Amino acid sequence: MEDLIPQREDARNISLAELCTGFVMMGLLGFGGLGASSQYIIVERRRWLSAKEFVELFAVCAILPGGNIMNATIMLGARYHGVLGSVLAMTSLLFMPLLILVAVVVTYDHFSYLPDVRAAIGGAASAAAGLIVATATKLGRGVVWRAAPICFGVATFVAISYFRTPLWLVIVFMAPPSVLMALWQGRRRS
Amino acid sequence: MKDDVIWGLFVAFSTAALFSIGGGSALIPEFHRQLVEVNGYMTSLEFAKSVALAQIAPGPNMLLVSLMGWKVAGLPGLLVSTFAIVVPPSLIAYSTWRAMERLKDAAWLNAVKIGLAPLVVGLMLASGTITAQAANHDAIGYVLTLGTATIMHFTKRNPLWMIATGAVVGLIAHRLGFMTLV
Numbered sequence: 001m002e003d004l005i006p007q008r009e010d011a012r013n014i015s016l017a018e019l020c021t022g023f024v025m026m027g028l029l030g031f032g033g034l035g036a037s038s039q040y041i042i043v044e045r046r047r048w049l050s051a052k053e054f055v056e057l058f059a060v061c062a063i064l065p066g067g068n069i070m071n072a073t074i075m076l077g078a079r080y081h082g083v084l085g086s087v088l089a090m091t092s093l094l095f096m097p098l099l100i101l102v103a104v105v106v107t108y109d110h111f112s113y114l115p116d117v118r119a120a121i122g123g124a125a126s127a128a129a130g131l132i133v134a135t136a137t138k139l140g141r142g143v144v145w146r147a148a149p150i151c152f153g154v155a156t157f158v159a160i161s162y163f164r165t166p167l168w169l170v171i172v173f174m175a176p177p178s179v180l181m182a183l184w185q186g187r188r189r190s
Numbered sequence: 191m192k193d194d195v196i197w198g199l200f201v202a203f204s205t206a207a208l209f210s211i212g213g214g215s216a217l218i219p220e221f222h223r224q225l226v227e228v229n230g231y232m233t234s235l236e237f238a239k240s241v242a243l244a245q246i247a248p249g250p251n252m253l254l255v256s257l258m259g260w261k262v263a264g265l266p267g268l269l270v271s272t273f274a275i276v277v278p279p280s281l282i283a284y285s286t287w288r289a290m291e292r293l294k295d296a297a298w299l300n301a302v303k304i305g306l307a308p309l310v311v312g313l314m315l316a317s318g319t320i321t322a323q324a325a326n327h328d329a330i331g332y333v334l335t336l337g338t339a340t341i342m343h344f345t346k347r348n349p350l351w352m353i354a355t356g357a358v359v360g361l362i363a364h365r366l367g368f369m370t371l372v
Contacts (some may be wrong), residue, residue, distance in 0.1 A: 066279020123360015
């Protein structure tokens, strides 16, 4: 499948300033986690990566310890500007959300008794769940949906959402066959 | 005593970070065990409130840890907890990146990425479903979730608009008497 969103041709020449502003935006827009906002900034707005590159980076980050997008932040920073890029990208990502978090904690107790506030937050939380669902369906554009990936994707979804299987168990049992299948299909094509 | 708490936070969160696969939300049961059951730094109710508050603020889900550090030991607690959850995994991510740069033409590395991709899509869809089940208490909630997902799938709209719309719809639904408050 062709990538729906073309990658920038000068992908290797992203300035430190562009990197930092991108990650600041990603942090500020990251309601309900960074899945939706990272997709929005990295693939749709700034076009640092194609949809296919993004889902593959995400995949590697998901099997490493730590937050998925935080790992991706380190890797993207390193790709464009080495250690300095990693440190600045991570700082840009975390700074504003930390300030907002403290502000929310300090003010929340004064307003949380108001039903209007709780209703608005409830509505925002429902919308945030929708953002995560859309991130999943958009990530799906970066996958070549043959029979094998469909089976592995559906099995992962059912195992985690319905059976609440711990993630490490899913990875131990699903990743090896899925990777071997990809290796085998790659060999057959070439 | 205070130093003990700071050190306790560092140990709890850095070990959790190194054993965490799949991001922040997957760690919530482990945080509960460490902070409430093992160390008694906060009550179960305080813990649940922190989880809800962390959802309101934007940013990585992992910042739940910063909030808990703040609750337990103020600003030093926040800084130490954030450091513990960010730095150890970052060092691993950086080394992995260097290794991948060297190996980028290897067929097996390519197969690893391609093979993991469908798992990640399934995992993300599962996170969306689990978050929706926690956030939605009535039909309005599910309408908001599905509406947001549909609009975001077909457009490149800024996610902030969807959050703001959700908040306004929640407020109006409440004023009209449709919204279940928890």
